[in-house]
Structures are given as C-alpha cells and as structure tokens.
Amino acid sequence: MSAGVDITDVNADTRSPRTARAVGVSAAFAAVAGFVLWPPRAVYWTAAAAAVGTVATLALVALAALALGAAFGSATGVDGRAFAAGTAVAYVAGMAAIEVVVSPDGPAHLVLYGGIAACLVAGVGAARVRSLISVRPLGRV
Numbered sequence: 429m430s431a432g433v434d435i436t437d438v439n440a441d442t443r444s445p446r447t448a449r450a451v452g453v454s455a456a457f458a459a460v461a462g463f464v465l466w467p468p469r470a471v472y473w474t475a476a477a478a479a480v481g482t483v484a485t486l487a488l489v490a491l492a493a494l495a496l497g498a499a500f501g502s503a504t505g506v507d508g509r510a511f512a513a514g515t516a517v518a519y520v521a522g523m524a525a526i527e528v529v530v531s532p533d534g535p536a537h538l539v540l541y542g543g544i545a546a547c548l549v550a551g552v553g554a555a556r557v558r559s560l561i562s563v564r565p566l567g568r569v
Contacts, residue, residue, distance in 0.1 A: 447510055454506060454514025459522055461496050462544050465489055468530045468537070486543075493544045497551020502559070511552045519545045 466473070466489065477485040500506065519541060526537055 447507070450506055450510035451514040451517065453504070454511040455517040455521075456514075457500055458511075458515040458518035458545060458548055461493065461500075461548060462518065462522055462541055465493055465496075465544055466540055468526055490543065490547045493547030494551040494554070497548035497553075498555040498558075499551075500548075501552035501555030505559070506552060508549070508553050508556055512549050515545045515549055 473485050473489060476488065497511075501508075501511070522541060523538060526532060526541075530537075
C-alpha cells in the first residue's frame with residue numbers, strides 16, 4: 429500500500445471515489461515514470477545508444493518500464509483498468525505539456541511515450557497475473 433491509499437478493489441464501480449483515487453495515483457506514477465525514463469531535452473539514453481545501439485537502448489527502456497509497472501502493481505495491487513486509465517490521462521497531459529514547452533520537430537515523442545505507457549500497463553498486468561497465480565495454485569495433476 430502506498431501513501432495510505434487503498435487501491436486494491438478489483439471489482440470497484442468505475443465512478444467510485446476509490447477508483448478515482450486509483451486513477452489519480454496511477455496517473456501521477458505514470459507521469460513521473462515517463463519523465464524519469466525519458467526526460468524531455470535531457471535524454472541520458474543517447475550515451476547508451478552510442479555505446480550499444482538504438483535498438484538495445486530502446487529495449488532497455490522498455491524493460492525498465494515493464495519492471496516499474498510490475499513493481500507498482502505488486503506494491504499497490506492497483507486494478508489494471510484504473511491503472512490504464514490513469515496512464516492514459518498522464519500520457520495525454522504529458523504530450524500536451526511537451527507540445528507547449530518543448531515544441532518538438534516531429535511526432536517521435538508520441539511513439540516513445542506511448543511505448544513507455546504501454547510497457548507500464550503491461551507491467552501492472554504481469555504483476556496482477558503473478559498475484560493470481562500465487563493466490564490460486566494449480567491443483568494436483
């Protein structure tokens with residue numbers, strides 16, 4: 429549980445205050461994770477790309493996003509739909525902010541941050557599947 433917010437109710441009504449909090453907490457996490465993984469104008473991954481190549485660097489960023497999503501999902505037990513909604517909110521707000529503040533030359537940031545968002549959501553999904561498997565062990569064969 430993080431910051432005293434219980435976001436574990438999987439069957440929550442999507443209009444409930446608990447779900448709204450889960451979406452808000454998820455949006456905040458996704459925004460910070462996206463900024464840390466790929467900071468606008470200060471992309472520290474360029475040094476890694478020069479050393480190991482662009483594909484390997486992007487794979488490393490994707491793996492880091494998956495791991496962060498899984499860690500967040502395991503620590504909070506957040507519902508996947510609430511996390512996906514929060515991540516979508518963070519993505520839209522982040523892309524709008526980048527357009528205004530950075531004024532990028534092309535749409536590459538949309539794809540990069542979209543990939544990071546997808547990996548975060550997949551990580552939360554993986555954590556959820558792992559928790560279900562550990563809670564419901566397979567029967568004897």
